Amino acid sequence: MPTRPTNAGSHRMKLIASLTSPFARKVRVVAAEKHIDYELVVDIPWDEDTRVPQYNPLGKVPVWVLEDGKTLFDSRVIVEYLDSISPVGHVLPREPRPRIMVKRWEALADGLCEAAATVFQERKRPPQQQSAEWIARQMRKVDAALTAMSEDLGEQEWCTGEFFNLSDIATGCALGYLDLRFPELDWRSRHPNLAALHERLLARPSFRDTLPPAA
Ligand SMILES: N[C@@H](CCC(=O)N[C@@H](CS)C(=O)NCC(=O)O)C(=O)O
Structure with missing residues (x-):
């Protein structure tokens, strides 16, 4: 189940996303194809209480939170990273x-x-x-x-x-x-x-x- 951001000290990687964002969906599909484990944190950047700007100065989803708390954006950067950390089901050719x-x-x-x-x-x-x-x-x-x-x-x-x-x-x-x-x-x-x-x-x-x- 998606959760709101809670445990900032966790070492599990997280994806901050809205469920309607096509950019976030792209990241979720890549993570699924590559069997990469992460916690999905649902946050809608248009909501008044959104915490997205704390993770991405541009205030946009998706944001990927690494084990050490460092954040990655945007979706193209995230998918390139995901493809590089696991040899399973490469989504980008090498050549x-x-x-x-x-x-x-x-x-x-x-x-x-x-x-x-x-x-x-x-x-x-x-x-x-x-x-x-x-x-x-x-x-x-x-x-x-x-x-x-x-x-x-x-x-x-x-x-x-x-x-x-x-x-x-x-x-x-x-x-x-x-x-x-x-x-x-x-x-x-x-x-x-x-x-x-x-x-x-x-x-x-x-x-x-x-x-x-x-x-
Ligand atoms: N180029 C970015 C686009 C991300 C984007 O525009 N996300 C939308 C949701 S679909 C958003 O967060 N909009 C909030 C805003 O623009 O303030 C990416 O690929 O991640």
């Missing part, structure tokens, strides 16, 4: 070119989430303060990222070819985030290959067990 191509996918998927999260936050503001132009600009990024992902995936089983890796994890978390925050966005009919990838990912316990709670 420079394939490795950077996986990180390129990650940047695209994370960028989609950033644009989508910006729209989600903008829509929470009073209607007269919302900028339709700003929302349209961000949604164009979401659409363009989906198109690029779909084109790059093509008929392949996984994002970078025949092996499952961080590119698939990041993409799956981005698609899951769209389902959570933009259920009206019919990305499946426009990009059936991404829909099939999403189904393949949901066959993995790491993805099923980290599905965001219903909005």
